[in-house]
Amino acid sequence: MSGSSGSDGGGGGGGGDRRTFLKRVGYTALVGAGFGAGALVTYDGTNPVKPHVIKGKRLPMYQVVVAQGTPRVAVSRGADTLANLHAALKAMGGIEQFIKRGDRVVLKPNAAFDRTPGQAANTSPEVVGEVTRLCLRAGAQRVTVAENTLFDPGRCMESSGIDAAVRKAGGKVHLPKKDNQYAEAIIDGLVLDTWPVMKIFWEADKVINLPTAKHHRLARVSLGMKNWMGAIGGQRRKWHQKLDLTVTDMAAVMQPTLTILDASRLLMRHGPTGGRLSDVKRGDTIIVGRDQVAVDSLALPLLGAALTEVRQIGQAARRGVGRIHLTDSELVELKTGA
Amino acid sequence: MQPQTIRRIFAGFFLTTFVVLSALMGTQIVRVYPATIFLELDPLHGLATVLATGVLFSGLVLGLIVVGLTLVVGRAWCSWICPLGILQDCASIKPKDTSDRAARLRNRYRSIYHLKYGVLIAFLVLAAFGVTQTGLLDPMALLLRSVVSSFLPLINHAGVHLDPASRLTWGGVFIGLILVVILVLPRFLPRTFCRVLCPLGALLGLVAKFSIFRIWRDEKKCTHCGACQRACQGACDPHTNLRVSECTLCFNCMAVCPEGAIGFAALPSRARENVASPDLSRRRALAAGGAGVASYALLATSVSSRNRPHPKAIRPPGALAEKDFLAKCIKCGACMKVCPTGGLQPAALEAGFEGLWTPIMVNEIGYCEPNCTRCGRHCPTGAIRPLTHAQRVGLPPENSPIRIGTAFVDRGRCLPWANGITCIVCEEVCPVSPKAIVVEEAEVFLGHTRSGEVHTTKVLRPYVNPTRCIGCGVCENHCPVQGKRGIRVSSVGESRSRENQILLIGRHRD
Numbered sequence: 152m153s154g155s156s157g158s159d160g161g162g163g164g165g166g167g168d169r170r171t172f173l174k175r176v177g178y179t180a181l182v183g184a185g186f187g188a189g190a191l192v193t194y195d196g197t198n199p200v201k202p203h204v205i206k207g208k209r210l211p212m213y214q215v216v217v218a219q220g221t222p223r224v225a226v227s228r229g230a231d232t233l234a235n236l237h238a239a240l241k242a243m244g245g246i247e248q249f250i251k252r253g254d255r256v257v258l259k260p261n262a263a264f265d266r267t268p269g270q271a272a273n274t275s276p277e278v279v280g281e282v283t284r285l286c287l288r289a290g291a292q293r294v295t296v297a298e299n300t301l302f303d304p305g306r307c308m309e310s311s312g313i314d315a316a317v318r319k320a321g322g323k324v325h326l327p328k329k330d331n332q333y334a335e336a337i338i339d340g341l342v343l344d345t346w347p348v349m350k351i352f353w354e355a356d357k358v359i360n361l362p363t364a365k366h367h368r369l370a371r372v373s374l375g376m377k378n379w380m381g382a383i384g385g386q387r388r389k390w391h392q393k394l395d396l397t398v399t400d401m402a403a404v405m406q407p408t409l410t411i412l413d414a415s416r417l418l419m420r421h422g423p424t425g426g427r428l429s430d431v432k433r434g435d436t437i438i439v440g441r442d443q444v445a446v447d448s449l450a451l452p453l454l455g456a457a458l459t460e461v462r463q464i465g466q467a468a469r470r471g472v473g474r475i476h477l478t479d480s481e482l483v484e485l486k487t488g489a
Numbered sequence: 490m491q492p493q494t495i496r497r498i499f500a501g502f503f504l505t506t507f508v509v510l511s512a513l514m515g516t517q518i519v520r521v522y523p524a525t526i527f528l529e530l531d532p533l534h535g536l537a538t539v540l541a542t543g544v545l546f547s548g549l550v551l552g553l554i555v556v557g558l559t560l561v562v563g564r565a566w567c568s569w570i571c572p573l574g575i576l577q578d579c580a581s582i583k584p585k586d587t588s589d590r591a592a593r594l595r596n597r598y599r600s601i602y603h604l605k606y607g608v609l610i611a612f613l614v615l616a617a618f619g620v621t622q623t624g625l626l627d628p629m630a631l632l633l634r635s636v637v638s639s640f641l642p643l644i645n646h647a648g649v650h651l652d653p654a655s656r657l658t659w660g661g662v663f664i665g666l667i668l669v670v671i672l673v674l675p676r677f678l679p680r681t682f683c684r685v686l687c688p689l690g691a692l693l694g695l696v697a698k699f700s701i702f703r704i705w706r707d708e709k710k711c712t713h714c715g716a717c718q719r720a721c722q723g724a725c726d727p728h729t730n731l732r733v734s735e736c737t738l739c740f741n742c743m744a745v746c747p748e749g750a751i752g753f754a755a756l757p758s759r760a761r762e763n764v765a766s767p768d769l770s771r772r773r774a775l776a777a778g779g780a781g782v783a784s785y786a787l788l789a790t791s792v793s794s795r796n797r798p799h800p801k802a803i804r805p806p807g808a809l810a811e812k813d814f815l816a817k818c819i820k821c822g823a824c825m826k827v828c829p830t831g832g833l834q835p836a837a838l839e840a841g842f843e844g845l846w847t848p849i850m851v852n853e854i855g856y857c858e859p860n861c862t863r864c865g866r867h868c869p870t871g872a873i874r875p876l877t878h879a880q881r882v883g884l885p886p887e888n889s890p891i892r893i894g895t896a897f898v899d900r901g902r903c904l905p906w907a908n909g910i911t912c913i914v915c916e917e918v919c920p921v922s923p924k925a926i927v928v929e930e931a932e933v934f935l936g937h938t939r940s941g942e943v944h945t946t947k948v949l950r951p952y953v954n955p956t957r958c959i960g961c962g963v964c965e966n967h968c969p970v971q972g973k974r975g976i977r978v979s980s981v982g983e984s985r986s987r988e989n990q991i992l993l994i995g996r997h998r999d
Binding site for chain 1: 755991
């Protein structure tokens, strides 16, 4: 400790005494004033409740203005998955209509499970890889495949084959598990006010949803809108309490540039995790669309589900998130192969 | 009158005041200012909570009085006002009990006495990280906690009923034993706690470095007889260079000096003093600061109610969100003293080590009285907010009551559910309107009759509606299944936390 009057050998004349005394009182006053000022600055007599004000940010708009005559949805059927993908994209006006030079693209496949491609719990790796390649070829600055996996991220990536496919195509993989990799998004929905969403969605110009088509115990089916549960953080299991409302709330603010539904094979039972090959059947279909509600509704017959069973699709249509009923010119149906 | 005598009168007054206020606080016998005034006067709480939260709450501003007092006369608080200091003085071995030489040895300054500065620095560093642990050793918190959780239950058991509730305690023995040790040690070394450990004494010692008035010794008159050191309580070396940071102003030296060589004055020329600085080198300060940082790292990385809500860490109504609560709670026990049912108890390790002795509801002992707001009105640091009745019960404009948890029926222990026995005491006592516990009539299997027919009965089975339940624990408290109750409250659903929720919270609840 320094600075006080310290030792003072005494002796000295009266003037010296006075100086020493004043010096000491000065230090005392200084310390006292320090405490007083600190108290003055920090004093709070009421302890008011700080309301739970959660600052959220709105998610960007990812949708693009398309040329006249572009369908809302293109469905392509055939044994060759990649041929289906190319045909459907071509019918939509080509990926170049949606991805521009310099775009930062986020792809959101379903890659949440430690399952092999044949088990059909995740999106096919060849679809994810090919879309990555196509986006980069269209001039995308970078393509990031993002997923909040349900199981260990490393295992999910390895088993699904998605990590290898994306890296081979030149994309990046982003598997955030830390709270600080998520930020509150303003949802303003019927049940969600805000919810943590991966920060990478604010660093993206375009977002392509890459769901797979499968059975889901509670939601009946898991398709495009349900796939956003892999883009969020927080205590996402709570969504199950009102799943149709939460999924619709989220879909209303997360409108992707494109939805590419991989229905090349279908998990018909024991979803969304699956595991048995006997629960998987061929779907031989790729659905590409700029209306996620329409894409989801068109996939229902594949899974043997009725629109009335899947409440989130009706919800979303009623709330104008997308449309169920398309005119002839809005829907293109194709066949590839022989 | 000798200053020593005046000091004893003051000491007697303050010790009595503390005991009386502590005993009467929260009782309906007579309304007096709560004993928490001693905690508010204690500047360590003000300083620690300001470091932890940036806010000096309400009454804690009174700590400035003691800082001011110390800046003028030195650590008078320790011998004149601090009830634990006074108790230490009373418990200390007296000079006449042993030889003069032994008495001088006892009051020699020892290097272990710098430990308290280290304790203070470590606590303040922890506080700067938002972890307020000063209450572990702060004399006011330590003593009030001991009185509330050990002494009063003890005399209550002996038949002196100051409180309406039965005063069973949760870990009161441990708290009491610590006080016993603190009061026994001075039989061997005077004022052991004050000299070695007390972080408040350390803080006031640092402030006293700048005090105007000091004890002084006239070298010309002094015969070096050593009487002053034999009588010294602070081990502050009055016979040589006074250690002003250790001096507790007991004035024993002045009283016993046969030459009248010791005085108390502001003027250095008369004082001819040589003042030793607090025994605190830069290296020691850094080491203590390092200990604080390391403790923080350990606390932050271990599971506690700060990072993982604990079902048993049920906080009183008005408690701030856990992180803010832990930054403000000084474990003083004032809330527990005024709790009308005695259900508010010092936590063991339910809230993690950091939450040791912070208040939790133990519903087996008492429940949270649904209209009561006493704990918040007595909390000296604002860790529990003072609530209005409207805030507590959710009258407009609040519209939502304070929830401290949610009750869950244990269907394996609930009498109607598990045994087909009529009960529903929980539904009957549920104070929420409309009731949070609802019942359904059901026909349940009891066994087979001798002729082999199925024997059934009709009982009412309880269900909890989690959107109505406020977690008050009346149901758990009254559940006839002794031991582990058939309905129990968990902290989940508490309105102070956004994370510790079962239900999806969104605008649908607004």
